[in-house]
Amino acid sequence: MVYLAPSEYELYGLDATTPAAVVAAASSLIDAHCRRATLGVAQYEERIRITADRNTVRLSYIPLAIVAPAVTPIVSAQGRYTIPRRGDWPFDDLRLDAVLMFGLPGIWTAINPAAIDFFANTGELTLPLNIVGLWFSEVDIVYTAGMAVIADPVKFACAQIVRNAQATPALNVSVSKIDAMSMNYFSDSLLDQNVQSMLAPYVAQKVG
DSSP, X not given: OOSOOGGGTGGXXXXXXXXXXXXXXXXXXXXXXXXXXXXXXXXXXXXXXXXXXXXXXXXXXXXXXXXXXXXXXXEEEEEEOOOOOTTTOOSOHHHHHHHHHHSOTTOOEXXXXXXXEEETTTTEEEOOOXXXXXXXXXXXXXXXXXXXXXXXXXXXXXXXXXXXXXXXXXXXXXXXXXXXXXXXXXXXXXSOHHHHHHHXXXXXXXXX
16 A cells, blocks of 8 residues: 555655655555554454453554444454463363353354454453353454554655655665665665654554
8 A cells, every 4th residue: 555645745745756666665664664464444363362361352453443334343253262271270160161061162152243342542352251251262353454544644654764765875876666675675774763653553563
């Protein structure tokens, strides 16, 4: 995804004659830095182990996005109990018997997406309890995340990367032929501290 249209170049401090290839390469560099295919809305799937005694998880890609006509960013969800190591099982013998009766370890059980509470900005999900009051030890979540409208910090970051590239002599030699690979070589200088600060909220974090 290209984060600046030609009509936006001057608005974000670039010359109107800036080669589109440079802007496209800067956009690819942003995606690589943020560890995702795009900052636009896309579908992801994550399998997450849940910390003992908790029924919350945090997804890696934010902000969570609702794609109409859906009413939740969760496309599908399933959970299962795994056989714990000695000392890890948080339930007493009675509830262990219930787990074995209602959900054998290793068997995936569908979770109603509408029953999952979510906070879009942090990607935190609160999962519903099992019918007997238990929680899963592992979940698989398919969800949508990203920005339907690219935020200004991303656009400013893209413009700054382009300016940094234009100020780098080695890149100016053949500026019209720059591609993502050649810009990645200079990523330490192109993604300066200001750029990294602007992109920080959108970097994927595997927090599990």
